[in-house]
Amino acid sequence: MDAITENLDAFWSGFLTSLGICLWAMVGSLFLGTVLAGCRVSPVPPLRAFGTWWVTTFRNTPLTVVLFFFAFGLPAIGINASFYFFGVSGLVVYTSAFVCEAIRSGINSVSAGQAEAARSIGLTFGQSLTLVVLPQALRTVVPPLGSVIIAMFKNSAVVGAFGVGGDLFSTGATLTSAQGYANLPVITGVAIGYLAITLPAGAILQVIERRVAISR
Amino acid sequence: MARVLAMTRATPVNSDGNGDRPPLVEMTGVNKWFGDLHVLADINLTITRGEVVVVIGPSGSGKSTLCRCINRLEPIQKGRIAIDGKVLPEEGKDLARLRSEVGMVFQSFNLFAHKTILDNVTLGPIKVHKESKDQARSRATALLERVGIAEQADKFPAQLSGGQQQRVAIARSLAMDPKVMLFDEPTSALDPEMINEVLDVMTQLAKDGITMVVVTHEMGFARRAANRVVFMDGGHIVEEATPEEFFTNPTSDRAKSFLSKILTH
Ligand SMILES: Nc1ncnc2c1ncn2[C@@H]1O[C@H](COP(=O)(O)OP(=O)(O)OP(=O)(O)O)[C@@H](O)[C@H]1O
Ligand SMILES: [Mg+2]
Numbered sequence: 001m002d003a004i005t006e007n008l009d010a011f012w013s014g015f016l017t018s019l020g021i022c023l024w025a026m027v028g029s030l031f032l033g034t035v036l037a038g039c040r041v042s043p044v045p046p047l048r049a050f051g052t053w054w055v056t057t058f059r060n061t062p063l064t065v066v067l068f069f070f071a072f073g074l075p076a077i078g079i080n081a082s083f084y085f086f087g088v089s090g091l092v093v094y095t096s097a098f099v100c101e102a103i104r105s106g107i108n109s110v111s112a113g114q115a116e117a118a119r120s121i122g123l124t125f126g127q128s129l130t131l132v133v134l135p136q137a138l139r140t141v142v143p144p145l146g147s148v149i150i151a152m153f154k155n156s157a158v159v160g161a162f163g164v165g166g167d168l169f170s171t172g173a174t175l176t177s178a179q180g181y182a183n184l185p186v187i188t189g190v191a192i193g194y195l196a197i198t199l200p201a202g203a204i205l206q207v208i209e210r211r212v213a214i215s216r
Numbered sequence: 217m218a219r220v221l222a223m224t225r226a227t228p229v230n231s232d233g234n235g236d237r238p239p240l241v242e243m244t245g246v247n248k249w250f251g252d253l254h255v256l257a258d259i260n261l262t263i264t265r266g267e268v269v270v271v272i273g274p275s276g277s278g279k280s281t282l283c284r285c286i287n288r289l290e291p292i293q294k295g296r297i298a299i300d301g302k303v304l305p306e307e308g309k310d311l312a313r314l315r316s317e318v319g320m321v322f323q324s325f326n327l328f329a330h331k332t333i334l335d336n337v338t339l340g341p342i343k344v345h346k347e348s349k350d351q352a353r354s355r356a357t358a359l360l361e362r363v364g365i366a367e368q369a370d371k372f373p374a375q376l377s378g379g380q381q382q383r384v385a386i387a388r389s390l391a392m393d394p395k396v397m398l399f400d401e402p403t404s405a406l407d408p409e410m411i412n413e414v415l416d417v418m419t420q421l422a423k424d425g426i427t428m429v430v431v432t433h434e435m436g437f438a439r440r441a442a443n444r445v446v447f448m449d450g451g452h453i454v455e456e457a458t459p460e461e462f463f464t465n466p467t468s469d470r471a472k473s474f475l476s477k478i479l480t481h
Contacts, residue, residue: 131339
């Protein structure tokens with residue numbers, strides 16, 4: 001246990017970095033995934049095609065490969081940014097495909113008559129979606145969306161491994177390989193760090209689930 | 217050209233002078249297919265301001281589709297549909313604006329399940345007409361009074377009976393001050409004792425001069441409120457006549473056989 005107590009500072013800052021990656025990626029992928037779901041159900045064929053292409057591409061590509069493209073592919077074509085930015089962006093792009101599909105299934109669970117009624121009073125497609133369909137889709141969407149987001153929190157470890165540095169995962173790697181601490185206690189510390197993110201997330205999720213179930 | 221066609225075709229059969237008024241809904245050579253199924257075949261139909269047209273016909277004859285094409289919930293493949301002189305635009309902001317001028321009442325009510333009755337009625341005026349919340353609310357309250365359900369304003373749709381929900385749906389459409397209202401079998405999903413409360417509201421609207429297209433098999437309503445009955449079969453308009461003529465003396469065989477079936481119960 002010395003490995004943990006002696007390096008509390010390192011673990012703490014690793015935890016904060018990981019938490020930051022998770023939160024940015026969550027906000028980004030929820031937003032992008034919602035927009036993509038809107039594309040996939042829109043009456044405009046090119047938008048639908050774009051949404052389908054996005055989901056097909058990124059849902060079927062391993063996260064590590066997506067991150068490779070961001071971290072090494074983009075600089076190669078002259079787009080430069082920090083590893084942190086590339087890492088979070090890669091995670092957002094990858095996760096948005098799953099978010100999109102979770103939200104789309106929720107949209108499909110709302111009866112078509114709701115959107116038709118919305119459109120026939122003159123709401124635009126975007127208004128029908130945001131004012132009528134999505135609020136009703138929310139109830140069915142929260143549980144699957146929660147799973148997607150928690151999976152993403154864990155995937156953030158892959159981003160760390162890719163050289164963002166300073167996050168929980170790479171802190172663990174540094175402590176074991178560079179500073180010679182024993183594997184098991186360090187990895188236990190890392191695991192505790194991730195659980196400190198995912199367990200509260202699960203609890204918050206349940207609260208949200210209960211809230212949206214009542215408000216109706 | 218379309219105008220000429222429409223004029224020759226659709227002089228309203230009632231004699232209250234509607235004939236001089238410009239057409240409000242013009243359907244010219246409208247054709248629609250679902251895959252191989254020819255749902256609407258060369259439909260020519262013109263409805264003038266203030267007219268009440270009842271559409272009647274066997275199941276699957278294309279009545280709902282006809283209604284849904286008028287506000288482009290269903291696109292057509294051939295022909296032309298114009299509302300108040302404007303051809304239905306492609307999907308987009310213009311279409312949304314045009315739809316706000318065409319009210320629609322569905323068989324299954326389709327009230328917004330997550331909104332209160334009052335919010336159902338104010339949503340369109342606030343979001344589409346950019347009315348202030350106060351103004352929208354006071355107008356909505358007046359409309360709910362007009363359809364007889366002002367006391368239910370704060371409830372959710374699921375807490376209302378079918379007849380009440382349908383009257384809210386009518387109020388929701390009216391709140392947009394539509395030029396024409398489409399009703400697709402508005403009483404078919406209702407228990408018998410609720411049918412009349414909805415038909416009464418619709419009869420009053422007809423008296424108030426609202427232009428209406430009503431798909432219904434309620435002959436009492438057709439006789440009371442309609443200027444014209446349009447009989448459809450197999451995607452065609454087979455017959456057009458005043459309610460009196462149509463029900464007492466249909467000319468086509470198909471209308472005769474259809475009427476003999478629905479008159480027996
Ligand atoms: N979205 C659709 N896709 C494929 N076929 C459809 C669709 N909507 C309707 N149809 C078919 O088109 C035909 C006409 O349907 P429509 O709903 O307009 O008939 P209707 O006269 O309203 O009948 P009903 O009295 O049963 O409501 C039917 O054969 C129906 O099965
Ligand atoms: Mg129908």
